[in-house]
Amino acid sequence: MTIDQMIAVLEAAKRGEPIQSQPHGSSRWEDVAMPIWAFNSRNYRVKPHEPRVRYLLEFADGSLHDLAFQTPEHADGFSENRLGRRVVEFREVLP
Helix, strand or coil: CCHHHHHHHHHHHHCCCCEEEEECCCCCCEEECCCCCCCCCEEEEECCCCCCEEEEEEECCCCECCCCECCHHHHHHHCCCCCCEEEEEEECCCC
16 A cells, blocks of 8 residues: 555544455455554555445336436336336446
8 A cells, every 4th residue: 555545544534434454465355443554464445335226217208207216116116007117227336
């Protein structure tokens, strides 16, 4: 890790963001509640956010309903009387 990366993860921890660590040479990241900051033997990062998933209704004419639903069942049940609809899953894209 570079000094800038170390500072960034330390500042994120100070803000209360969740931190993960990884032993050098490993590909597995672990959640750590109280990091020991052993930069000589471990890598650290801010835990990546899980992408949000939302469900929209798409109608036969290609239009989308202007509401987003948290589950496909909620989306499907919202307009069960309309023909030609389908539930479409959208995932948030993170940099």
